[in-house]
Amino acid sequence: MSIPEFNEIIETNDQTEAREKHLEELRELVGNAYPNSFKRTEITGRDDSITRIVNFGPVRELIPELAEGERPEQDIKDAVNARLLEFGTVRVAGRLATPPRTMGKAAFVHLSDGKNRLQIYVRKDDAKAVSNDTGEFVEGEDTGFALFKLLDHGDFVGVEGFLFITNTGELSVHVEKLQFLTKAMVPMPDKMHGIEDPEIKQRRRYADLIGSSLQVEHDGLTTREVFERRAKIISSMRRYLEDQGYIEVETPMLTPKATGAAAKPFETHHNALDIKLFARIAPELYLKRLTVGGFEKVYELNRNFRNEGISYKHNPEFTMLEFYCAYMEVGGMMDFCEQMLKESVEKATGGRKVVYEENEIDFSKFERLPMADAVRRYMPDADVNESNMLELFEEHVEHNLIQPTFIIDFPKAVSPLSKASPENPAIAERFELFINGMECANGFSELNDPREQYDRFVDQMKERERGDEEAMVLDEDYITALSYGMPPAAGIGIGIDRIVMLLTNRHSIRDVILFPHLRPERKGSSDEEE
Numbered sequence: 001m002s003i004p005e006f007n008e009i010i011e012t013n014d015q016t017e018a019r020e021k022h023l024e025e026l027r028e029l030v031g032n033a034y035p036n037s038f039k040r041t042e043i044t045g046r047d048d049s050i051t052r053i054v055n056f057g058p059v060r061e062l063i064p065e066l067a068e069g070e071r072p073e074q075d076i077k078d079a080v081n082a083r084l085l086e087f088g089t090v091r092v093a094g095r096l097a098t099p100p101r102t103m104g105k106a107a108f109v110h111l112s113d114g115k116n117r118l119q120i121y122v123r124k125d126d127a128k129a130v131s132n133d134t135g136e137f138v139e140g141e142d143t144g145f146a147l148f149k150l151l152d153h154g155d156f157v158g159v160e161g162f163l164f165i166t167n168t169g170e171l172s173v174h175v176e177k178l179q180f181l182t183k184a185m186v187p188m189p190d191k192m193h194g195i196e197d198p199e200i201k202q203r204r205r206y207a208d209l210i211g212s213s214l215q216v217e218h219d220g221l222t223t224r225e226v227f228e229r230r231a232k233i234i235s236s237m238r239r240y241l242e243d244q245g246y247i248e249v250e251t252p253m254l255t256p257k258a259t260g261a262a263a264k265p266f267e268t269h270h271n272a273l274d275i276k277l278f279a280r281i282a283p284e285l286y287l288k289r290l291t292v293g294g295f296e297k298v299y300e301l302n303r304n305f306r307n308e309g310i311s312y313k314h315n316p317e318f319t320m321l322e323f324y325c326a327y328m329e330v331g332g333m334m335d336f337c338e339q340m341l342k343e344s345v346e347k348a349t350g351g352r353k354v355v356y357e358e359n360e361i362d363f364s365k366f367e368r369l370p371m372a373d374a375v376r377r378y379m380p381d382a383d384v385n386e387s388n389m390l391e392l393f394e395e396h397v398e399h400n401l402i403q404p405t406f407i408i409d410f411p412k413a414v415s416p417l418s419k420a421s422p423e424n425p426a427i428a429e430r431f432e433l434f435i436n437g438m439e440c441a442n443g444f445s446e447l448n449d450p451r452e453q454y455d456r457f458v459d460q461m462k463e464r465e466r467g468d469e470e471a472m473v474l475d476e477d478y479i480t481a482l483s484y485g486m487p488p489a490a491g492i493g494i495g496i497d498r499i500v501m502l503l504t505n506r507h508s509i510r511d512v513i514l515f516p517h518l519r520p521e522r523k524g525s526s527d528e529e530e
Contacts, residue, residue, distance in 0.1 A: 015187045022150045023183045029147060030180050031133030038158040038181055041091040050094050050113040054171065059087070059163065066169045077165060084163040090173055092118060093158035093181060097214050098191065100151045107148055108172070111157070114213045114224060119172040120159050122148050130179040144178045154184030154210070191216055202510045203518055226504045229348055230512060233500060234301065236344035237321055246297040246323055251286035253279065253303065259475045260284035263306040279305035282493065283322055284417065285478045288446060291324050292486045299323030312508045313438055313498060316517050324491035330429040330445045333490035334406050337433065337441060338366045349503055356436055356502050359402050370409040386411055386426060401434035416456040416472055418444030435502055443492030450482035
């Protein structure tokens with residue numbers, strides 16, 4: 001196997017060569033160019049990150065409110081700085097958010113912690129460089145300023161000094177100690193536009209996060225804010241479930257059978273056990289086994305893997321929230337899902353209305369619509385029957401369902417794990433939630449008759465024999481579990497990635513997954529490779 005050289009991975013050019021030269025000079029000045037840690041102060045109550053400092057109430061309330069271009073009067077500035085000085089020594093660290101510039105015997109530059117910025121002021125006569133080998137000051141004159149001149153845009157530094165406001169009223173740190181922490185060996189993304197190529201944004205998420213944090217102006221959420229909102233959505237859902245008595249569990253991600261959904265799996269082999277295993281396509285049958293075992297309310301935030309096509313709403317690896325409740329039926333599960341989404345959306349976004357692709361989506365209203373009625377609404381002249389209903393729905397209806405809509409009354413034939421309706425045995429007690437033309441959730445009253453479930457599996461196996469690779473396989477152990485008795489129950493799977501897309505106005509699932517799957521990056525090809 002050919003091992004690439006470092007310079008083949010990191011392309012050499014004038015800018016990288018200049019940074020390499022600065023790194024060598026920094027090593028001569030401070031010793032270890034990659035120290036193990038930097039101890040920050042705790043005037044805010046915890047480690048003083050830049051974000052905590054700039055948002056710290058006792059500091060924030062001292063900063064004068066100024067109109068654009070206005071400067072604080074000298075007496076106000078002096079009074080504020082006297083109060084800021086009372087906080088004592090501050091130690092913070094971050095990445096240089098802009099290229100460093102010196103102006104005579106002083107320099108200003110902003111540090112970023114990926115979320116907020118804080119200006120530092122380095123004066124030639126005051127700043128001293130810290131040796132990373134000894135922790136003491138570097139001997140000699142003007143060492144801090146010499147260190148500063150070797151910094152590049154994107155480098156990490158730690159500073160020690162005191163807080164003050166400048167002549168323009170900006171909170172800053174007057175640096176007394178300057179410590180080098182990490183060299184950025186490649187240029188940073190453009191500060192005005194960030195990274196514009198969507199594939200590079202998805203392939204090198206670290207660069208996308210850096211670029212969006214350093215970008216001066218933004219249209220909508222930054223990349224970091226997208227994933228912070230994703231975290232809020234998930235934590236809100238988790239909190240809602242736990243407040244309602246649900247217990248979080250973990251079920252196998254490698255399974256002996258690919259069951260729980262109609263999908264093509266990824267296969268692997270376990271050498272020691274000498275068995276074929278599948279990356280799970282859904283945790284459903286394991287969660288229902290737990291319902292058999294006495295867990296009346298159970299949920300899992302899980303990763304699923306399906307070896308299928310890729311689109312703006314499909315990724316081979318994706319996140320689902322699945323939960324099951326004993327003694328509940330499909331109507332109760334729709335009620336529960338609706339209320340959970342209303343509250344989670346409000347906590348994550350501050351309201352129940354969001355704009356997605358120029359449509360205002362109102363999460364305060366959920367419609368419930370039988371599938372046959374939905375087809376007739378958008379195809380009033382169509383001859384709708386059980387054999388063509390699903391095809392007509394997918395082709396002519398789905399993309400029209402912009403507002404949150406529960407589609408109900410699915411054909412039983414395409415719902416192998418759900419109970420039939422007591423009123424109509426051909427209809428399944430099942431629903432799917434559609435928002436902006438995307439299926440976002442799938443739920444039903446769970447089939448708990450082991451013999452009927454066996455017959456449904458057999459029907460699915462016949463479909464596999466006819467060439468349907470996504471049809472379900474027979475799971476004998478699940479039939480055994482149901483034979484111990486499972487109480488009446490309802491369950492649901494919610495597509496977290498698609499919900500996040502809607503709440504962040506992102507148009508591809510890859511934009512809400514930190515590290516989506518992409519085709520290998522090709523830096524060149526030979527005739528033989530082609």
